[in-house]
């Protein structure tokens with residue numbers, strides 16, 4: 001059973017595009033039990049997404065009104081999918097797909113947090129404070145390679161309040177896409193496990209989207225997890241978008257590195273399915289059994305269980321109860 005830290009199926013459906021990686025008809029048979037389904041308000045982007053190494057200019061902020069309107073549409077799209085919405089870890093079952101309602105970027109939350117509890121009541125259980133752009137709470141990393149994630153200022157006062165309010169309500173706080181100063185502010189502010197739902201090891205692939213060793217140790221010390229991102233440009237040492245020549249071993253390489261640095265209890269999956277270019281050798285959810293087999297060559301059976309779903313369940317339970 002795989003519980004996954006990030007997918008963008010909702011965005012594709014909202015745009016009227018067919019799924020590329022997650023076929024909900026067959027996903028459960030491939031072991032995909034769901035995970036974080038992102039509601040992401042897209043930034044306009046005219047560049048070539050296949051340009052390599054992957055980089056793009058700093059994206060502009062999105063105003064609250066626009067974000068709130070689009071997020072309503074994204075939420076309606078998510079609710080129309082044939083999936084259960086997760087309220088507790090007991091909602092995850094083998095053979096079914098369960099969705100964690102996740103905001104990727106908190107632009108649809110008012111800066112006084114006046115609509116946060118409402119969103120919780122409607123099912124929101126996880127927030128990525130930023131996507132790779134600034135908002136009233138924090139600043140995201142622009143996509144750069146090779147470059148460190150220290151790209152700007154830390155959390156605003158509203159950002160610190162958001163983290164505290166999420167801690168109190170039982171909403172997971174996700175630091176993927178956050179810049180390094182913001183990251184350290186979250187670590188200092190949060191009383192719950194800190195997670196990066198879809199990021200990799202900066203030591204192996206020097207993208208701004210990946211985490212330095214110091215960040216990995218802080219996530220470990222908080223009891224959190226890092227979901228390994230299957231995006232080719234966040235996996236490869238050269239940052240190139242060469243999905244045909246990128247094997248499952250590149251994913252395994254990051255899993256092994258994270259396990260070595262943080263311990264096996266802090267490593268999970270964060271596929272970025274339907275939001276990124278993943279290795280052709282994986283393809284999509286249909287390739288998950290092959291990936292799990294590759295992990296079985298390197299890890300004990302109980303360790304594979306923790307990576308594929310046990311660690312996410314532990315962190316979610318600690319956050320939601």
Ligand SMILES: [Zn+2]
Nearest residue numbers: 104176177198
């Ligand atoms: Zn993302």
